[in-house]
Amino acid sequence: AQKVTQAQTEISVVEKEDVTLDCVYETRDTTYYLFWYKQPPSGELVFLIRRNSFDEQNEISGRYSWNFQKSTSSFNFTITASQVVDSAVYFCALSVGGGNQFYFGTGTSLTVIP
């Protein structure tokens, strides 16, 4: 069975602080994809990143970085120097095999306080 766990329900940080959002996944498939999505207060989910199971290189995009570790089945997301505009609910998701289904975590609500 596939499962994504985002243990942090809510996080609050002060602007300019760094914050890491945790994501732990479960699957027995050797081929899978991991995703992060952002859902701002406006409600529309926005794609942030996709990572396949064969590529464990960490990725950095501006203030965002992702740490993929197969040994711990984790795909954590770090925001450096957080800004108020980063306030949103962030979802981690898993897709396996042919990609018919995406398994989403329950999301982490991030509030950045000015």
Added chain:
Amino acid sequence: GAGVSQSPSNKVTEKGKDVELRCDPISGHTALYWYRQSLGQGLEFLIYFQGNSAPDKSGLPSDRFSAERTGGSVSTLTIQRTQQEDSAVYLCASSLARAGTVIVGEQYFGPGTRLTVT
């Protein structure tokens, strides 16, 4: 280009009535997904369409829920005899993902339809 659109944006209905929710995916996207998001919850997969293949209906919670996709484009999610527990935001997403391959594209989400059953 145009993103995924959904209509209506809000729908209030009485318990027992049928509702239809519409999704217009991004042109050219072969895959279309429906999800349900209840307040404070994650996304619950409902159904998946891929091209002309039979849809994956494994996520539909009951036989009151059905969906169709006409011409490989527009999709309609129908909920019959609505119940209060059906109240949620219904999200549609489209993707270039192709079943049976290892290439899984990211999903592009619509703004959702907020359904309230009174």
